[in-house]
Amino acid sequence: MDIDQKNLFYPKRETTLFFRREEQRKKLFKDFLKSSRILPWFICCLIILAHIFLLTPQRLERAENFFFDAFFRIRPNLETTQDIAYIEIAEDSLQVFGRWPWPRQVHATLVHILKAWGAKAIVFDIVFSEPSTEFDDGAFEEALKETAASSTKIYLPLLLESVDGGKIWIHSLPRFEQYAAGLGHIQMTPDRDGLMRRIEPFISYKNEAHPQLGLTVISDLLKEEGRGSNLTTLPLDSNGNFIVNWTGRWQDTFQHYSFLDVLRSFEANQNGKKPMIEAEQFKNKICIIGVTAAGLTDIKPNPLESVYPAVGLYGNIINNLLNKQFLQPVPKGINGFILIILGFIAAFLFIPFRNFISFGKGLGLVFSWAAISFLFFWKAGLWLYMFQHIALVLILFLFCAMYSFFFMEKEKKAFYDLAAHDGLTGLLTIRHFRQLLNEAAREASKNNEKLGLILMDIDNFKNCNDTYGHLMGDEVLKSVAQIVDSCAKNQCTAARYGGEELILLIHGLKEIDQAVQYAEWIRENVEKKKITFGETTISVTLSLGVAILKEENIPDGMIRRADHALYHAKNLGKNRVCVG
Numbered sequence: 001m002d003i004d005q006k007n008l009f010y011p012k013r014e015t016t017l018f019f020r021r022e023e024q025r026k027k028l029f030k031d032f033l034k035s036s037r038i039l040p041w042f043i044c045c046l047i048i049l050a051h052i053f054l055l056t057p058q059r060l061e062r063a064e065n066f067f068f069d070a071f072f073r074i075r076p077n078l079e080t081t082q083d084i085a086y087i088e089i090a091e092d093s094l095q096v097f098g099r100w101p102w103p104r105q106v107h108a109t110l111v112h113i114l115k116a117w118g119a120k121a122i123v124f125d126i127v128f129s130e131p132s133t134e135f136d137d138g139a140f141e142e143a144l145k146e147t148a149a150s151s152t153k154i155y156l157p158l159l160l161e162s163v164d165g166g167k168i169w170i171h172s173l174p175r176f177e178q179y180a181a182g183l184g185h186i187q188m189t190p191d192r193d194g195l196m197r198r199i200e201p202f203i204s205y206k207n208e209a210h211p212q213l214g215l216t217v218i219s220d221l222l223k224e225e226g227r228g229s230n231l232t233t234l235p236l237d238s239n240g241n242f243i244v245n246w247t248g249r250w251q252d253t254f255q256h257y258s259f260l261d262v263l264r265s266f267e268a269n270q271n272g273k274k275p276m277i278e279a280e281q282f283k284n285k286i287c288i289i290g291v292t293a294a295g296l297t298d299i300k301p302n303p304l305e306s307v308y309p310a311v312g313l314y315g316n317i318i319n320n321l322l323n324k325q326f327l328q329p330v331p332k333g334i335n336g337f338i339l340i341i342l343g344f345i346a347a348f349l350f351i352p353f354r355n356f357i358s359f360g361k362g363l364g365l366v367f368s369w370a371a372i373s374f375l376f377f378w379k380a381g382l383w384l385y386m387f388q389h390i391a392l393v394l395i396l397f398l399f400c401a402m403y404s405f406f407f408m409e410k411e412k413k414a415f416y417d418l419a420a421h422d423g424l425t426g427l428l429t430i431r432h433f434r435q436l437l438n439e440a441a442r443e444a445s446k447n448n449e450k451l452g453l454i455l456m457d458i459d460n461f462k463n464c465n466d467t468y469g470h471l472m473g474d475e476v477l478k479s480v481a482q483i484v485d486s487c488a489k490n491q492c493t494a495a496r497y498g499g500e501e502l503i504l505l506i507h508g509l510k511e512i513d514q515a516v517q518y519a520e521w522i523r524e525n526v527e528k529k530k531i532t533f534g535e536t537t538i539s540v541t542l543s544l545g546v547a548i549l550k551e552e553n554i555p556d557g558m559i560r561r562a563d564h565a566l567y568h569a570k571n572l573g574k575n576r577v578c579v580g
Contacts, residue, residue, distance in 0.1 A: 040399075044351070044400075047343070048340055048392065071373075071378070072303040077249075078247040085286070090258060094293050100291065105140065110263065111144065111147055113266045118151075120151075120153070121217060123287065123314060125310070125311040127170055128140070129172055129173065144179035144180070169205065171183075184210055184211055185210045194301060201215055214314035215242075217314070218318045218322065238332070250312055265278075290310070327383060330382055339388065346393045349362065358401070369390070424477060436493055456504070456566070457501045457543050468533070475533040477500065480542065484504060491506065523575065523577055526542045527539065543570050545567070547561035
């Protein structure tokens with residue numbers, strides 16, 4: 001059989017039935033591609049649900065606190081009431097009055113001054129639990145007694161301390177507490193990272209229960225003003241703690257006065273001199289007294305500062321309740337609903353995945369959520385969790401990226417199979433085979449190796465189609481191709497050359513006799529094969545032409561020789577192998 005240049009590169013025309021089946025196959029594959037988007041959506045839904053139930057904010061506490069603290073630092077200071085004044089026992093006061101603790105007569109003097117200046121409340125962050133000299137204790141008691149009889153209220157703290165494996169309430173002396181308008185605990189338990197973010201609003205032990213000192217003060221004052229102060233309605237977190245909405249840094253918020261300056265200003269007033277501090281500055285003020293000197297103060301770092309005096313906590317709590325500046329995390333159900341919405345938005349952005357475009361969308365979603373969370377934190381006092389939501393977006397991004405990568409590889413392979421393999425026989429197409437053949441010829445020429453080629457044709461195939469129909473013809477082609485392909489599993493490459501012709505490339509030959517043996521094996525197995533379609537069973541034979549690559553680096557001559565050998569086998573009576 002002669003072969004021209006056109007037939008060397010392109011397969012022969014297929015039957016109309018074959019093209020119809022090929023179109024159906026491609027349509028099924030396209031349908032598969034469309035339906036394949038259902039799977040990533042399904043998995044994304046599972047990821048969202050698993051994330052909600054497994055990665056709770058409590059499990060991610062440290063990471064969530066990072067964003068919580070960052071929001072405090074970038075948020076402007078809150079509006080603060082002018083009703084709060086801190087009186088600090090700082091280094092300058094210690095230099096004058098000596099080592100701490102001071103004689104209680106000094107505190108008695110301050111109480112008299114604040115009462116005289118019309119303070120609304122005097123709040124001590126000092127537990128007067130141990131008796132001192134009778135003179136000092138008597139002076140302090142007298143000051144408290146006179147103040148209790150006036151419009152100025154006194155508030156004293158207490159502690160619950162661990163002693164010998166148990167706990168005990170540490171009170172100020174009863175002679176002092178009897179004149180207090182209220183008591184409050186000053187227990188401060190920081191989070192695991194050491195920062196103060198929340199307080200226990202109430203502590204109950206044995207037969208005693210006390211609210212936090214700041215809550216005691218503000219509750220009492222609001223009741224007196226008729227504004228109501230039901231502490232049981234405080235917004236609390238899931239553990240029953242009150243989250244402190246810090247107004248700002250220590251020195252940037254509220255009014256601060258030195259203990260020493262207050263006493264000197266009072267003395268200046270008494271002597272008719274100009275004071276450093278005017279008495280009017282304390283009128284109707286809540287005066288909070290505590291130690292702020294370095295080395296003596298109880299330091300409680302908060303999200304804003306690593307060094308924050310513990311006494312500063314009470315002013316923040318009072319300010320929160322006065323201005324209703326509460327801060328609370330969103331309820332668990334709402335958080336879960338937000339996660340679902342955010343998860344579906346992320347899945348919508350990432351499916352289908354588009355590399356840098358999807359990455360940009362993911363960044364935009366994260367920054368948008370950060371902006372929304374910050375606005376709610378700042379304006380509404382709602383803590384919308386950050387890290388849990390960012391983690392969900394990241395997980396969905398990584399899943400979609402990996403799914404897209406593996407699916408694209410699968411898709412590429414599927415398209416490769418469609419392009420490189422014949423739809424009917426499953427063998428390689430002549431286009432792809434030709435590329436492999438050219439490459440193999442170059443390598444064989446370079447390494448001085450031999451290649452073999454078998455070109456084969458089904459005998460009387462046209463008569464088979466005319467007699468039994470094209471469906472039987474297709475079955476014959478598939479059956480013969482299976483036999484040839486079984487040979488191709490061993491250092492061979494098989495393809496459909498066109499129509500009823502097949503071609504086989506044999507690598508690593510030593511002699512042409514090996515190629516002949518391959519051809520004879522194929523011929524004999526085809527001859528023995530009984531091909532059944534419906535109720536019809538037939539046998540077919542093959543004519544084969546064999547050639548090897550000679551001293552050449554292109555395979556055209558080898559193909560031409562195999563083609564001539566095949567033509568010769570046909571002329572000699574078919575069902576035989578000839579060498580070209």
